[in-house]
Amino acid sequence: MSEGSTGGAPRPRPGITRDTAFFWEGVAESRLRIQRCVDCGALRHPPGPACPKCASLAWDHVEASGRGRIHSFVVVHHPKVPAFDYPHPVALVELEEGTRFVADLVGVKANAVEIGMPVEVEFHTPAEGQTLPRFRPVTDAG
Ligand SMILES: [Zn+2]
Numbered sequence: 001m002s003e004g005s006t007g008g009a010p011r012p013r014p015g016i017t018r019d020t021a022f023f024w025e026g027v028a029e030s031r032l033r034i035q036r037c038v039d040c041g042a043l044r045h046p047p048g049p050a051c052p053k054c055a056s057l058a059w060d061h062v063e064a065s066g067r068g069r070i071h072s073f074v075v076v077h078h079p080k081v082p083a084f085d086y087p088h089p090v091a092l093v094e095l096e097e098g099t100r101f102v103a104d105l106v107g108v109k110a111n112a113v114e115i116g117m118p119v120e121v122e123f124h125t126p127a128e129g130q131t132l133p134r135f136r137p138v139t140d141a142g
Contacts, residue, residue: 009082011126019047022061028131030123032064034099045099066121067138068095075110083126089113093135107136 016024026033035047039056050057076088087110093101103121105113119135126132 011083011130011132012081013130014132019049023047026061026063027123027133030131032066032095032101032121032133033061034064034095034097035059036062043097043099045101062097064099064121065096068093068101068119068135070094070105070113070115070117070119071100072115073105073113075113091119091135093119101133104132104134105136106134 014020014024023033023035034043034045036043036059037051037054037056038058038060040051040054042051042053043062044052051059070091071094072092074090076084076090077086080086089105089108089110091103091105091113093103095101105119106122108117118138120138121133122136123131123133
Protein backbone atom coordinates (compact mmCIF):
# COMPACT_ATOMS: atom_id res chain seq x y z
CA MET A 1 0.00 0.00 0.00
CA SER A 2 1.29 3.38 -0.90
CA GLU A 3 1.40 6.07 1.71
CA GLY A 4 0.11 8.33 -1.00
CA SER A 5 1.42 11.04 -3.17
CA THR A 6 1.71 14.68 -2.50
CA GLY A 7 2.40 15.21 -6.18
CA GLY A 8 1.02 17.96 -8.29
CA ALA A 9 3.20 20.72 -6.95
CA PRO A 10 6.31 21.72 -8.91
CA ARG A 11 9.61 20.15 -7.88
CA PRO A 12 11.90 22.51 -6.05
CA ARG A 13 14.71 23.66 -8.34
CA PRO A 14 18.33 23.18 -7.40
CA GLY A 15 20.38 26.16 -6.35
CA ILE A 16 23.01 26.78 -9.05
CA THR A 17 26.22 28.66 -8.35
CA ARG A 18 29.40 29.29 -10.33
CA ASP A 19 30.86 26.22 -8.62
CA THR A 20 27.97 23.93 -9.62
CA ALA A 21 26.93 25.33 -13.02
CA PHE A 22 29.16 22.82 -14.92
CA PHE A 23 27.39 19.98 -13.12
CA TRP A 24 23.88 21.16 -14.01
CA GLU A 25 24.90 21.96 -17.59
CA GLY A 26 26.03 18.31 -17.82
CA VAL A 27 22.79 17.04 -16.32
CA ALA A 28 20.83 19.03 -18.91
CA GLU A 29 22.72 16.95 -21.55
CA SER A 30 22.17 13.69 -19.61
CA ARG A 31 25.78 13.59 -18.47
CA LEU A 32 26.96 13.08 -14.90
CA ARG A 33 30.03 15.25 -14.33
CA ILE A 34 32.39 15.02 -11.39
CA GLN A 35 34.67 17.86 -10.40
CA ARG A 36 38.41 17.04 -10.59
CA CYS A 37 41.35 18.86 -9.05
CA VAL A 38 43.78 19.85 -11.81
CA ASP A 39 46.76 19.75 -9.43
CA CYS A 40 46.33 16.44 -7.57
CA GLY A 41 43.66 14.72 -9.66
CA ALA A 42 41.29 14.12 -6.73
CA LEU A 43 37.63 13.79 -7.67
CA ARG A 44 35.05 15.47 -5.47
CA HIS A 45 31.30 15.83 -5.16
CA PRO A 46 29.41 17.96 -4.35
CA PRO A 47 31.37 20.59 -6.26
CA GLY A 48 33.17 23.33 -4.40
CA PRO A 49 35.73 26.04 -5.02
CA ALA A 50 38.78 24.37 -3.46
CA CYS A 51 40.27 20.89 -3.34
CA PRO A 52 39.82 19.36 0.15
CA LYS A 53 43.04 17.33 -0.35
CA CYS A 54 45.52 19.98 -1.59
CA ALA A 55 43.57 23.28 -1.39
CA SER A 56 44.11 24.01 -5.09
CA LEU A 57 41.58 26.31 -6.69
CA ALA A 58 42.21 24.85 -10.17
CA TRP A 59 39.65 22.31 -11.33
CA ASP A 60 38.00 20.75 -14.33
CA HIS A 61 35.68 17.79 -14.54
CA VAL A 62 35.34 14.24 -15.80
CA GLU A 63 32.25 12.46 -17.04
CA ALA A 64 31.15 9.62 -14.77
CA SER A 65 29.95 6.28 -16.11
CA GLY A 66 26.75 6.70 -14.11
CA ARG A 67 27.18 3.25 -12.57
CA GLY A 68 27.70 2.54 -8.91
CA ARG A 69 26.43 0.76 -5.82
CA ILE A 70 24.22 1.83 -2.96
CA HIS A 71 26.55 2.75 -0.12
CA SER A 72 23.71 3.80 2.19
CA PHE A 73 20.14 5.01 1.93
CA VAL A 74 17.20 6.44 3.79
CA VAL A 75 13.48 6.13 3.17
CA VAL A 76 11.78 9.45 3.79
CA HIS A 77 8.27 9.28 5.25
CA HIS A 78 7.92 12.69 6.90
CA PRO A 79 7.67 15.56 6.45
CA LYS A 80 5.82 15.19 3.17
CA VAL A 81 7.10 17.86 0.83
CA PRO A 82 4.74 18.55 -2.07
CA ALA A 83 5.90 17.19 -5.46
CA PHE A 84 7.43 14.02 -3.98
CA ASP A 85 5.89 10.58 -3.57
CA TYR A 86 6.14 8.71 -0.28
CA PRO A 87 7.70 6.53 0.97
CA HIS A 88 10.63 8.22 -0.79
CA PRO A 89 13.91 6.27 -1.06
CA VAL A 90 17.04 8.42 -1.27
CA ALA A 91 20.37 6.72 -1.90
CA LEU A 92 23.98 7.54 -1.18
CA VAL A 93 25.53 5.97 -4.27
CA GLU A 94 29.22 5.14 -4.47
CA LEU A 95 30.05 5.76 -8.11
CA GLU A 96 32.56 3.58 -9.97
CA GLU A 97 34.89 6.59 -9.96
CA GLY A 98 34.93 6.51 -6.13
CA THR A 99 32.94 9.62 -5.30
CA ARG A 100 29.59 9.41 -3.58
CA PHE A 101 26.41 10.97 -4.79
CA VAL A 102 23.01 11.56 -3.12
CA ALA A 103 19.94 11.17 -5.33
CA ASP A 104 16.44 9.78 -5.56
CA LEU A 105 16.14 6.05 -6.07
CA VAL A 106 13.43 4.73 -8.38
CA GLY A 107 12.40 1.36 -9.79
CA VAL A 108 12.52 -0.48 -6.45
CA LYS A 109 10.10 -0.69 -3.55
CA ALA A 110 11.32 1.18 -0.49
CA ASN A 111 11.40 -2.03 1.59
CA ALA A 112 13.50 -3.84 -1.04
CA VAL A 113 16.43 -1.42 -1.17
CA GLU A 114 19.70 -3.06 -0.11
CA ILE A 115 23.20 -1.85 0.64
CA GLY A 116 25.52 -2.85 -2.21
CA MET A 117 22.73 -2.96 -4.80
CA PRO A 118 24.12 -2.04 -8.25
CA VAL A 119 22.47 1.06 -9.67
CA GLU A 120 22.74 3.26 -12.72
CA VAL A 121 21.93 6.90 -13.25
CA GLU A 122 19.02 8.04 -15.38
CA PHE A 123 17.85 11.53 -16.15
CA HIS A 124 14.27 12.63 -15.86
CA THR A 125 12.49 15.84 -16.63
CA PRO A 126 9.79 16.61 -14.05
CA ALA A 127 9.13 19.99 -15.66
CA GLU A 128 10.11 21.78 -18.83
CA GLY A 129 13.67 23.00 -18.57
CA GLN A 130 14.31 20.96 -15.42
CA THR A 131 16.38 17.79 -15.71
CA LEU A 132 17.43 15.84 -12.63
CA PRO A 133 19.64 12.79 -12.10
CA ARG A 134 18.27 9.80 -10.19
CA PHE A 135 19.30 6.19 -9.80
CA ARG A 136 17.63 2.90 -10.68
CA PRO A 137 18.72 -0.64 -9.78
CA VAL A 138 20.51 -2.49 -12.56
CA THR A 139 18.80 -5.74 -13.44
CA ASP A 140 20.44 -8.74 -15.10
CA ALA A 141 17.87 -8.49 -17.85
CA GLY A 142 19.43 -5.15 -18.67
ZN1 LIG B 1 43.88 18.67 -5.18
